[in-house]
Amino acid sequence: MKTQRPASQFQPLETYKRELFSTPFYQMKFNWNYDEIIKDVRTAVSHVKKAYENDSARNYTTYFEREIHDKYISPKGWCKQLATNLKDTYMDLMHKEFMFELNGLKRSDVHLHLWVNRYTDDHSHNAHNHKGSKLSGTFYVECGEVCAPIIFESPMEYANMLFATRDCNNRDGQTAHHGVPAVQKEFQFMPRNGDVLLWPSYVYHHVPRQQDQEERISISFNLSHPEDLSYGFADDILEEIDYGFLTHDK
Numbered sequence: 001m002k003t004q005r006p007a008s009q010f011q012p013l014e015t016y017k018r019e020l021f022s023t024p025f026y027q028m029k030f031n032w033n034y035d036e037i038i039k040d041v042r043t044a045v046s047h048v049k050k051a052y053e054n055d056s057a058r059n060y061t062t063y064f065e066r067e068i069h070d071k072y073i074s075p076k077g078w079c080k081q082l083a084t085n086l087k088d089t090y091m092d093l094m095h096k097e098f099m100f101e102l103n104g105l106k107r108s109d110v111h112l113h114l115w116v117n118r119y120t121d122d123h124s125h126n127a128h129n130h131k132g133s134k135l136s137g138t139f140y141v142e143c144g145e146v147c148a149p150i151i152f153e154s155p156m157e158y159a160n161m162l163f164a165t166r167d168c169n170n171r172d173g174q175t176a177h178h179g180v181p182a183v184q185k186e187f188q189f190m191p192r193n194g195d196v197l198l199w200p201s202y203v204y205h206h207v208p209r210q211q212d213q214e215e216r217i218s219i220s221f222n223l224s225h226p227e228d229l230s231y232g233f234a235d236d237i238l239e240e241i242d243y244g245f246l247t248h249d250k
Contacts, residue, residue, distance in 0.1 A: 023155060024097065025187075026198040030085060030139055032078045034193060037141050040079075041217050044072035045118040060123045063115040063220075073116055082139065082219070083112055086196075090135055090223040093198070098134075100227075111224045119148065119216035124209035127153060133201040133222035140191035142217035148210035149176075149188040152203055160185045191218070 045060060047068045052059040062069035073079055087110040094100040113133075130136045138150065154160055160183070170177045178186035189197065199205075201222060210216070 021156070023200065023203060025152075026093065026137075028089070028196045028198075029194045030082055030196050031194065032081070034141050036076075037078050037219075038217055040072060040076055041116045041118055041141065041219075044068055044116055047072070056122045060119055061115055061117045063117075069115060073114075079114075083114065086114075086137075086221060086223065087112055089198070091225070093135070094225065100225075102225075104228075105225060109225055112221060114219060114221040117216075117218045117220060119207065119210075119213065119218070121209065121211055121213040123207075124148075125207040127204045127206040129204045130201040130222050133224045135198050135223045136201040136203075137196060137198040137221055137223075138191075139219040139221075140193060140195045140197075140217075141219065142215055143191050143193055144214050144216065146210060146212045146214070147191065147216050148207050148213060149190045150197070150205055150207055152187040152189070152199065152205045154179075154183075154185050154187075155203055156183070159183045 044062050048062060048065050049059045051065065058064050062073060084107070087107050090110060090112075091102060091105070091107075095102055111133075168178070168180055174190045174192065176188040176190075177184050178188070191197075201224075
């Protein structure tokens with residue numbers, strides 16, 4: 001029969017915890033007349049819905065309809081200002097946080113792919129990431145009282161598999177962490193109007209279906225830039241070739 005030892009015999013060593021391999025997550029605000037943006041997004045998505053009326057995976061976004069996006073979204077003053085701010089913020093982070101050398105690069109060299117979304121309680125978005133980009137993000141324009149969160153999955157898959165024995169929820173204002181004190185497996189963010197989020201494009205994320213959600217308007221985007229690797233054979237000593245002959249049979 002086991003006897004319970006008194007607490008005075010419990011002798012763990014004093015420990016100091018350090019966090020290794022953190023994942024950066026950036027939050028900021030974009031200030032504008034949100035009613036103007038809401039009106040433009042509703043107009044664009046109404047045209048998308050005509051093309052994908054019963055397809056809830058496509059009828060809420062301009063991601064698949066660039067002609068509609070370029071007609072109703074791209075020329076707007078708020079879109080141009082948002083694009084300017086996003087490109088400059090991206091380059092600022094590449095310089096300060098990721099220590100890229102940006103000599104010779106201009107604002108026009110930054111690749112920004114941007115699309116608008118209008119979720120209702122019919123819509124969700126499965127877990128995905130954005131290959132080929134460096135940073136991805138979302139600007140939240142309209143978030144009602146009932147609004148779906150955006151949920152991020154930890155990139156530390158091995159830790160998730162080894163330690164995912166419990167699921168403790170730790171909610172703090174707009175955010176919630178799921179996992180245990182040593183290992184987080186999921187991070188939820190509850191958006192508010194004007195929030196802009198940026199995260200590394202390799203991070204998987206999803207938006208669950210939210211019951212009784214009337215409208216959730218957001219603008220998502222990917223950012224990247226060309227890199228000069230600054231090593232290898234100099235171009236001037238190699239014979240030039242056009243790789244256009246490398247095609248795939250249709």
